[in-house]
Amino acid sequence: MSAAAFDLGLRLRAAADQHPVARRVTHPCAIAPHVVAVTATGRGAALTATVHTAASTVTVQGARAVLSALATAGVDLSTDEPPGLLVEDRRTLPALLSVARTISTDDALWPSAAAVGWWADRADIPGTSAVLNVPVLCAQAWATGAPPAAERHPRHWRRWLRARDTLDLWDRLLALDPAPLLRQIRADDEHSWNSWRDRASHDGGWRQHEHHRDAAVNLAVRCAAADVIAAATLTDPLGRVAAVHTGDVVSGTVLDVTDARLTLAVTRIDGRLRRDSPVEAFIGPPDRAVNPNLSGRVAGSAVAPDGTGLLTLRLGRASSQMVGSTVTVLPQRASMNAVKQARYTYGSLYGQRGSWLVTGKTPVPHRRDVPLEVLAAAAAADREDKK
């Protein structure tokens, strides 16, 4: 509830100042150097699309005309850099995919159709640079003085950010600081793009069902990418301030340091850091622009008789000089190679001759929480398939 109140505070301030309030100072997603903005309505032969690049804007109707406009805008398999698709809604990509699926392998438009297929394949990777829903990304970067539902509309963001069009909004997002953790998601986009090009060029198979090994590896990649996005948000100074109100980040004053055990008097008792969970910390308030330089685990938590929350940490570099300082504690970040590790570790495991995926033997259960956004994306894709 208090996270919602924090959100309300942002919106009220934005309304009072008639100016967006920043939610973060760093990019909310991986960045594609080459992007094309597309707005499409209708399906199949009735498809109408506006294709917008820095050089031109064209509005065309019909499946072939749309794919041809995309090819002219540089969307095909010939580029080494994967193109990014800027959209303003959730309808455009399914509409483009519906026409891409009708193109045969011997058609001159096949490379553009395959590139659209790649967008659809990557769209549900958290933080991907392949498909960029601009209003959603703007809502992650700024709060405006309006209810959340209003922020789904691109016109709302054009008005609040004084932008002319989608590309202009994208420029506003590019002006934020880089988020180093997200570079690995871009690297995975590039890896996926090159694999897709090989697959589409050699056997024309991008429309075939995904092999179960690839599906399993891609699920692991999606989960790793969601972890990276969560870590990138907590690396952002403003993201940390917001996370105080979800309980993901805890801040407090050091009361005591004994044998590398540090006891904090925390400002709130609704933190989510549990006993034995790995954490990182730094000296200063949550919005201090530093990277955590302390690491350890949560040793325990308690509430003093006067109602003060107490959090005890085992930190390797805790010293008595820290007594009286403000310390901010957050969950341990995802590794700089989390996505790559997921792809290669699981790819290797699933690719082994004795793998349960290959042999069909019952596997030993290994469970983890699937992030909500991965589940939501799968549900949306499932709904789309049933249409």
Add this chain to the structure above:
Amino acid sequence: MIAVTEKTLSDLTRRVLAGTGIAANDAPAVAAGAPSQAHPLLLAALQDGWRMGDRP
């Protein structure tokens, strides 16, 4: 006291509250300009959100 009490914002407050799901028993105190009657955690969050506008 934070500017959430300003009358000019009350309509927006009501609309935003409806969209953010703040519990009905806390919302009226804030929307009516009496945040001191709201839960302390809610008030702290509201003030912190408001102050984000001062940060870069």
